[in-house]
Amino acid sequence: MSQTDTVTDTGEIASVSGPVVTATGLTAQMNDVVYVGDEGLMGEVIEIEGDTTTIQVYEETSGISPGQPVENTGEPLTVDLGPGVLDTIYDGVQRPLDVLEDEMGAFLDRGVDSPGIDLEASWDFSPTVSAGDVVEPGDVVGTVPETVSIEHKVLVPPDFEGGEVVEVNDGEHTVTEPVAVLDNGEEVTMHQEWPVRQARPSEEKFTPTEPLITGQRVQDGLFPIAKGGTAAIPGPFGSGKTVTQQQLAKWSDADIVVYIGCGERGNEMTEVIEDFPDLTDPKSGNPLMARTTLIANTSNMPVAARESCIYTGITIAEFYRDMGYDVALMADSTSRWAEAMREISSRLEEMPGEGGYPAYLAARLAQFYERAGRFETLRGEEGSVSVVGAVSPPGGDFSEPVTQNTLRIVKTFWALDADLAESRHFPSINWTESYSLYKDQLDPWFEENVAPDWPEERQWAVDVLDEEDELQEIVQLVGRDALPDDQRLTLDVARYLREAFLQQDAFHDVDTFSPPEKTYEILTAIHTYNDEAFAALEAGAPIEEITSIDAAPRLNRIATQEEYEEYVEELEAEITEQLQALY
Template sequence: MKNNKAIGYVKKAFGNLLHVEFEGNICQGEVCFIQVDDKSFSAEVIEINGFIAKVQVFEDTKGVKLNTPVEFLGHLLEAELGPGLITSIFDGLQNPLEKIAKNSGYFLSRGLYIPPLDRTKKWNYTPKVKINDIVFKGDTLGEVTESHFNHQIMVPFKYIQKFTITYVKESGSYTIEEVIAKAKDEEGREYEFTMLQKWPVKNGLMEGKKTIPTEMLVTGMRILDTQFPILKGSTFCTPGPFGAGKTVLQHHLAKYSDVDIVIVAACGERAGEVVEILRDFPALIDNKTNEPLINRTVIICNTSSMPVAAREASVYMAVTIAEYYRQMGLNVLVLADSTSRWAQAMREMSGRLEEIPGEEAFPAYLASRIASFYERAGTLKLKNNKTGSLTIGGAVSPAGGNFEEPVTQATLAVVGAFWGLSRQRSDARRYPAIDPLISWTKYLVTASKTLNEKLDDFLGKINMTKRFIKEGDDILKRMEVVGEEGISINDMITYLKSELFDNCYLQQNSFDKVDTYCPINRQIELFSLLCEIFAFNFSFTMHDEARSFFLDLQNDIKNLNYIDFETSAYKETYKIIKDKIYTKKANV
């Protein structure tokens, strides 16, 4: 990758796509700077044809003219990896937005780039190797404390040699650029290691053995954890029309998911949604660590008002940082909102490159790009026998809620779980608006092995509830035509049971401090209660009598959901509900 820096001159410009005639050696994906007056604009080589390089500029290209000089840097678009990433807010190119705001105010100026990680902050470093130890890439050299976990300082992943440690810095406080160890390779060349390393964002970072995910990822949302569960190291998507609650759902996952680190990639969405995270997360406390949620969060913020070209970089930047923490044996969750905006950026650039368009003018390679992104998820068995996982979830924003459009279809082909949000449910104020009739997961059988320990025949009970939901929906459609009087009392009871399950179990009140997060043990207890109700053969003579009983029962169970678990008030309300059910059953 090292070369004498090539230079070039702009010959054509099409928006943020420039044709640059260059001298020297360059490669696809290489970073370059466009020199406009006294400023330099970052850009990336996306195509090379002879001595003409096509580069996409990550800034507004105002001021670029014929023969504007271009300097190629000799390396790919890279992420800086090291202590200090947690709690940071970056743009798609990993510029620290808080530092930029201090330097230039709240309106970002073009051509301003600041190192992502603080070069002056000192970290308490503890070495974990000694002189004459043999190490390879990814092996731990030492540790620093970052947030609530030990941040491992590893041998840079770009090296493939076997190293012998020749120098180790003693325990103390050091900056990320100070040498903390030295080593020689087998040919006697000496290398210096610091806490800082870099990695190309479009190349997967994986040192270890990829394994099949087996551990369930608990989200605290009932419809997800029991109906459509996911695993640590899995992939999922949340397509839905505008206003259906995709971002609200992703914020819930960022707050309550049972992981060590959350990377939020705001890719082309409105800035207000990122502001909500910045406002709420410092005040919210993580249940696991009793620290503010921001202490486990990294935000990659490339909103709709920022350069379109950097959207693709923001998605890759997020997953690269996540892969780095996975190498430490941590469980990481990446939330990309929204991958549709990333695809639109690809479509825009594809049009400027004059490529043959695919469906709806998206590039023909759309499906492979989306697949390569989600394939970077997974569970990794490390050399020290620790296991790290990377779970990727992407929001998809199909125009008009059309799930047949190319981005949604390309995503569905590669993810392991589909949580489809529907306009009908969101308009009915049913939160979360995940439609149980169209959603699916490939991880139910694996997750049921965990849940079977808490509830016998869990898989059988899940299939029973899905059958009731489907039958209830079919009966509702008939009722819309013939009315309540046109259906039998048994069909009416089936419909009321499905509505009870929907209102009391599938829906949650995100404004209630208790119901917004439902622990797995509480979910199982409520699910078991509703399964008992499904199994009862209630006897009613009138439709109104059945409706009145189930509405009364629904109110009682909803009130139960708002009471703290296993308190005396909870146990008392639970007993009242059980007595009401069994009293009605005794009258059969």
């Protein structure tokens, strides 16, 4: 949305309180976009009481004073959708940062605006319909090669009536030129606008049954998320939330990735912006940015824009979902989003809830995560939006309101542990506090596509780790040597589960991504060691000799092997041979 939009009414500023401005004499509706002050700063109507209209401004408001004009566009905050959204970096209200940088350098002026996509760029449109065909909302009328990785499907907008195609225009066109004309006069272009706070319509929402493969063993192996599922990554400062989400963005098997840096430190977003263009997509060999959109709204940017960036990202994700793609959205972090809501709420003098957050915090979180899911699109195809939200609880306190309200909504919980991070165990996901409610509905997929005994192997690993957790309490009291031999052996097996299976090196060329087949092979190799070791123990072999065989430490090397199948086969044979030689 740009300042060239039609102005429907004009008022004037009555007061200014940070990002919250009140205006009088303005005829407006809730969520209308307005332009505030002489510089025309973008804002949104958030409260109307009598003749007083309250506006949250998406830019720094210093210098704005009472008496300056306020212009109403009469339209809600929308995003520009069409070819050109991918391989682009936006701010929280979908202003393309690279375009603005070219115009004014690294520091943006206030009041500047730019369309979310280039309205002048031409795209090669290939129609999939002909004159005489009947199309309905959500149908595809043609395709455009948006990037080297993604074919953009031009859809009949959801708010069209549809009808018979009377004209098709193939070839090079800008996004605002009609590529198809219907008998009722509706013109289909490659450009759509959609209100960010309104979910795009779909035909039906399904139960997810296919996992979102992340390439991270602790997640795929123990706590999987479904395509169309929701997950939370809470953790204290320095526990690895951002790196974990970046790993998911890089390696998850979604078709499209939308990464939202919501209120995070500028240096972290700089790292993302610098790294992503250089990354290669493991699926296609093309640049990863060819299927990625970044929304950068750092902690020094205006607080109101931080509140809107979450909605901008989820609307873009829904747009590609409607084309039949699987989209993964990473929000880092929803705590900063909630803090923005808290600040705006306090300036509105609303009654605070727990922790000073607004009473509607839980409702807003639910509305956001509810837009995730596996859907049947309006044209009958399947698409999904998976949402992974990082949470930054102050002091690592998971009982604070944002974490607790998120836990009531999401079905996968990856709890990051500061103690694990300090001991250099990454990903620092605590296996005793984390959980996934998708396991039962995803097990049939793993059984069919990876191994029939996948659920049994996973449950064995969980049981061993749980037993180790209980034994550690005893070890702290009486020492490891006071335990019976079988319990000492359990601790040894659990150590290999932690070091060879749960730990993963994000910076190793091979170990950074572990396909499910490799995850399973590592688990079964450790299980083989467990079975053979306990067999040797029962046959009378000394525990010291069992735990000191030469082959066992090589379990830690499986993760870094590119040709892991042959390595695992030889290792299992060697472990079996060395342990059986003890009795």
